[in-house]
Amino acid sequence: MRTEYSVLALLVFVCCLGGCAFFEPDPVTESFQSMGTRASVTLAGRDAARMPEARARAKEVLDRLEAEMSVYRLDSAISRLNRLAGTEPMEMPGDSLRLLELSREYGRLTGGAFDVTVGPVVSLWRFGKDRPPAIPSERELTRQRGLVGYAKVRLEGKTAFLPQPGMRVDLGGIAKGYAVDLAWEQVRKLGLAGFLIDLGGNVRVSGRPRRGKGWSIEIRNPFDTSSTLGRLDLQPGWAVATSGQYERFVVIDGRRYGHIIDPRTGYPAVGLAAVTVIADDATVADALSTGLFVLGPRAALPILKETKAEAIFIPEKEPAELWVTPGIEKRLVLTGRGTVGPLPGW
Ligand code: AMP
Ligand code: MG
Numbered sequence: 001m002r003t004e005y006s007v008l009a010l011l012v013f014v015c016c017l018g019g020c021a022f023f024e025p026d027p028v029t030e031s032f033q034s035m036g037t038r039a040s041v042t043l044a045g046r047d048a049a050r051m052p053e054a055r056a057r058a059k060e061v062l063d064r065l066e067a068e069m070s071v072y073r074l075d076s077a078i079s080r081l082n083r084l085a086g087t088e089p090m091e092m093p094g095d096s097l098r099l100l101e102l103s104r105e106y107g108r109l110t111g112g113a114f115d116v117t118v119g120p121v122v123s124l125w126r127f128g129k130d131r132p133p134a135i136p137s138e139r140e141l142t143r144q145r146g147l148v149g150y151a152k153v154r155l156e157g158k159t160a161f162l163p164q165p166g167m168r169v170d171l172g173g174i175a176k177g178y179a180v181d182l183a184w185e186q187v188r189k190l191g192l193a194g195f196l197i198d199l200g201g202n203v204r205v206s207g208r209p210r211r212g213k214g215w216s217i218e219i220r221n222p223f224d225t226s227s228t229l230g231r232l233d234l235q236p237g238w239a240v241a242t243s244g245q246y247e248r249f250v251v252i253d254g255r256r257y258g259h260i261i262d263p264r265t266g267y268p269a270v271g272l273a274a275v276t277v278i279a280d281d282a283t284v285a286d287a288l289s290t291g292l293f294v295l296g297p298r299a300a301l302p303i304l305k306e307t308k309a310e311a312i313f314i315p316e317k318e319p320a321e322l323w324v325t326p327g328i329e330k331r332l333v334l335t336g337r338g339t340v341g342p343l344p345g346w
Contacts, residue, residue, distance in 0.1 A: 027194075027209045030055050034062035035176055036072065037200030041187070044194035044209050053190060058183040058197055065179045068093055069171050071119070078169055082119075086165030091158050099171060099178050099283075100153060100160055106174070106287040107150030109303060114291030115263040117153060119168035120144040125250060125268070127259050133250035135257075141266040148263050173260075176202045177241055177286025184282070194236075201247075204239040204282045221336055222246050222273035223318055229338040230322060232278070232312075233331040239282035243289040244274035262294050269294040273316045278328060279309040297323055298345050313343065 025045030032039055032055070041058050043051055069078045077096045084090050092100065103116040121144045124136040136144075147167045154161040162169065171178075176199045183197050184204045194207030196215050205215040219230040222244045234240065245258020245268060262269045275293045279285040288309055292300040297313045304311055304325060312332070313323040320338035325346065332340060 024210050027196075032059055034059060035066045035179060035199060036070070037176070039197075039199045042196040042198070042209075043192060044207065047192040047195065050190055050192060054187050054192065054195060057186040057190070061183040061186055062179050062199065065095060065175065065182065068096055069099070069175050071168075071170050071172070078171060081160055081162065082168045085162035085167040089154070089156065089159040089161035092160050095178070095182070097155070097158060097160065099175065100155060100169070102178070102283060103169075103171065103174055103287070104150055104153065104155070106284075106291060109307070110288075110291035110295060111299075112150065112263055113294035113299075114173060114287050115148060115150045116169050116171055116173065117148050117150050117162075117167060118261050118263050119170035120147040120166060121261050121263070121266045122170060122259070123168075124266070125257060125259075125261070127248055127250055133252050133257070135252055136266070145263075145266050173243075173290035174283060174287045176200055177239070177282040177284070180204050180239065180282035180286075202239075202241045202282050202286050205234050205236060207236055218335070219276060219312065219322070219332075220274075221320060221338075222314055223320060227336055229314070229320055229334065229336045230340075231333045231335050232276075232328065233333075234278070237280065238278060239280065239285045240276060240278050241282065241285035241289040242274055242276045243293040244272075245269075246273070260290060260293050271296055271316055272313060273320075274312075274314045276312040277309050278311065279307065284309060297343050301343070301345055311343070 027042050027045055028048045029040050029042040030051055039062055041055050068076055070076045071078055077093050081090050106114045124140055124144055126133040147164055152163055180197050180199050180202045187195055188206055194209050196205045203217055209215055214233050216231050216233045217240055218228040221227045221229045248259040249256045258268045260269050272293055275289050277285045277289040310325040310328040314320055322338055322340045323343045325343055
């Protein structure tokens with residue numbers, strides 16, 4: 001009897017020494033729909049009771065930005081700006097204006113590979129439309145390409161103006177990352193031990209899920225999206241975004257055409273299956289994952305060096321190869337069939 005008590009006492013003592021790490025509850029997750037995709041908030045187990053507040057804060061931000069920026073909502077500020085193309089400037093709400101400014105910056109940084117005015121060309125490919133998709137004619141492509149150009153967007157004071165009728169802004173390549181950053185700021189004010197926000201694959205973390213442990217995310221297999229290729233360990237504060245044609249595509253004559261368009265050709269970008277970018281904030285990660293998907297690994301090198309972002313490129317051929325930047329090589333653990341190698345030219 002006595003020995004049992006002392007064993008129990010010793011166990012309690014050891015647990016307390018270790019910060020009760022053995023008995024720390026698992027992280028908890030709640031999901032909801034926003035910005036046309038699945039959003040989720042995950043909290044360290046210790047913070048589980050704060051979930052209602054954390055979820056409410058994140059949802060409020062994401063829903064507000066969706067109402068402001070969605071091109072699927074006729075009454076959003078971005079839809080109104082698009083309707084005023086070629087007519088007059090429009091005073092923009094603060095977040096839309098900020099995001100238009102940031103989009104111009106990333107347009108410049110990627111030499112126009114990331115271009116939020118690519119919408120008129122994207123529509124030609126009829127992603128998610130009722131009409132059967134078809135390869136656009138050269139005439140259509142040439143005409144619509146004439147409406148594309150991030151540098152044409154005029155930003156003056158609080159106003160934005162699209163100078164040509166038919167021009168269109170589509171923030172689909174950057175708005176989710178921006179929304180994650182704003183939601184992250186709001187949830188951070190709760191002073192939690194650790195949390196993770198995910199909006200359709202745009203992730204940002206804070207703190208830790210458990211004492212002595214960091215957050216990690218899974219790298220999905222772009223050739224079989226029900227499986228994973230690896231696990232990436234993240235540092236507190238890091239953000240991750242992935243772009244891939246498998247996320248949204250049309251099939252024409254048995255061939256897949258993905259939703260990320262190369263603004264130079266008007267055709268879907270080819271050569272890669274997926275690009276993951278790891279950065280200090282989710283806006284950069286989102287914009288760069290889309291832009292670098294278009295540019296490919298070689299042209300991406302100077303941009304990654306300049307922004308100090310890390311990346312994983314998966315070329316469009318099986319078996320899967322993961323080309324990674326040196327800063328994250330040690331943080332990546334393979335979990336599926338695939339090989340890891342350095343980014344060519346680094
Ligand atoms: P993401 O999933 O972040 O890579 O964003 C893809 C979305 O961005 C597409 O569905 C389009 O709405 C839009 N998009 C497509 N091509 C481009 C591009 N070259 N630059 C910026 N946005 C793009
Ligand atoms: Mg993106």
